[in-house]
Amino acid sequence: MNDEPTTAVAQGTFDILHPGHLHYLREAAAMGDVLHVIIARRENVTHKQTPILPDRQRRDMVAALDPVDSALLGDREDIFVPIERIDPDVIVLGHDQHHDEAGIESALVERGIDCAVERASDRGPGFDGEVLSTGEIIERIREQRC
Incomplete structure (x- = not known):
């Protein structure tokens, strides 16, 4: 019997935290005993606005959120460097993240990292005026404050 804790990794930009982020991190934490979160560096965010x-x-x-055991910044050059250091049992992708699961799985095999790749569920629509997107939060601020 393996007494080692199951390690999960979540990753993302996490710019302006919202309930969708918390849902993702809670679900990722439920997939392991320990949750490490890798925060994308500004210069590495190319798929959306900085x-x-x-x-x-x-x-x-x-790092201050309850489901998170540790939070670290991603590597400036190679997104897999922190994954190699952490050696997780599972990488949990957000339900709407742009990542290609098959591409990640292939890269993990090439690097000799034995790790599952899962996708978190969609939280569903917000309620009571919740906003579940950083972009939507920014738009609401523009509408109501500018």
């Missing part, structure tokens, strides 16, 4: 908040601030905010 984060508004600085790297350290985003990392510190994620």
Whole structure:
């Protein structure tokens, strides 16, 4: 019987935290005994607008959340460097993250990392005026404050 804790990894930008982020991290935490979260560095975010908040601030905010055991910034050059260090049992992708699961699985095999790749569920629509997207939060601020 293996007494080693199951290690899960979640990753993302986490710019302006919202209930969708918390849902993702709670679900990722439920897939392991320990949850490490890798925060994308600003210079590595190319699939959407650059984060508004600085790297350290985003990392510190994620680290303060109850489901998270540790939060660290991603590597500047190679997104798999922290994965190799952590050696997780499962990588949990957000339900709407742009990542290609098959591509990640292939890269893990090439690097000799024995790790499952799972996708978190969609939280579903917000209620009571919740906003579940950083972009939507920014738009609401523009509408109501500008």
